[in-house]
Amino acid sequence: MREGFCCDSSNLHACCHKEFNGSMHRSSDYKLEDPSCNPESPLKVTFEEITSAAYKIKSGIVNTPCTRSHMSNLTGMDIYLKKDFLQNTGSFKERGARYAMLMLSPERRQKGVIAASLGNHAQAVCYHGHLLGIPVTVVMPIIAPIMKIQKCKEYKANVIMDGKDMAEARKIAIKMAKDRGYTYINGYDHPQIIAGQGTIALEIMEQVQDIDAIVVPTGGGGLLAGVAVAVKNLHPDIKIIGVESERCASFSMAMESEKPVATPIEGTLADGLAVPMVGYNAWETAKSLVDKMVVVKEEWIAVAILRMVELEKCVVEGAGAVGLAAILAGQLNEFKGKRVVLILSGGNIDTTILGRCLERGLAADGRLVKFKVTVSDRPGGISELCKVIGSIGVSIKDVIHERAWVTSDVFSVEVKVVCETRDYAHSLELRDLLLARYKKVKFDDIPENMAAAPTVEP
Incomplete structure (x- = not known):
């Protein structure tokens, strides 16, 4: 050792x-906050420490499955999912x-x-x-x-x-x-924490052969560091890809600055990755071993959570979905036709947040659409609109109408409608139909860039 x-x-x-001097609420009072994470003398975790951890923890940790994804054919990649959200507490942190x-x-x-x-x-x-x-x-x-x-x-x-x-x-x-x-x-930065997290890579390499890349959710960097050390020691040709949300890209910022730096954090679906600065030990361990960092947008994380529920029957939190989000967003296209392992790091998502994520995913996917249309306020005007929408199999989720703010004439009413469609193409069909029938139609944010995203077959 x-x-x-x-x-x-x-x-x-x-x-x-x-000695720590003064009040604990002034950050300047803690030049060395955590004795195991000294910025002046960071520790680099070794492969031997990870193998030692694997032996010691195996009686108390679930050896989680790593199975081929149903999305492999849809994405053009041979995708395997390491389901570590199946640990007893729902995450790899154990x-x-x-x-x-x-x-x-x-x-x-x-x-x-x-x-x-x-x-x-x-x-x-x-x-x-x-x-x-x-x-x-x-x-x-x-x-x-x-x-x-x-x-x-x-x-x-x-x-x-x-x-x-x-x-x-x-x-x-x-x-x-x-x-x-x-x-x-x-x-995320204690040396033994990093070593323990690296054991997930040892399991992956036993479960899947001929891996081309492993995609790792990245926050403080502990999981990325442990996985990188284990993989590069056994199979140096396997690419290590870290993925972050655009709202908490602390590892990417560290790579730009060549050292851990404080990074502004915004609210994100991947709250488990929202760490304002990469760990010093994690950075020292991983910096020379990571092949690529990817920063994904929030809407792709929502779509990835939706895809996991619909196609894999897996409920994962935002942090666990970022790897798939990167693939759906086209940010890992260099691995088309290759074998890629995604680490599903956690499944602890509140049910209320899950509901919001699914709705946001549907909206980002072009399957939940919102529009305004001005129709006749005479008897049957709104009824006729509903018939037009239903004629192509679109489901109406909500309807609100306003008369007071319509300036064109007193015989018109503006109707706000939220609809659910089968897919992006179905949303475009709805839009074209309404534009052909009504003079004033305005759709909110039909995401044209989602057209290439793999969708559920109707």
């Missing part, structure tokens, strides 16, 4: 007793969490661990802490989903709701680790 990598977390925890806790000394186990997380890492730490008899405290920001908070409580963890965002929750957790003797476990 390489010198400088602390396999025993008690060594890392000893660093926690360095791999690193279990390994990090297994490597604690007896003294550290007794004192307990602490983590800061919006959901998946928190659930993984709570679940495996419960299995291993290790006391767990998690600090979750007030914006954390209620479902994920409740899951952590079910695993008998001490759940603290504090901090307006992850940055504040993280500082609170680190301060508590120092004050109470807990071991702080970073969700």
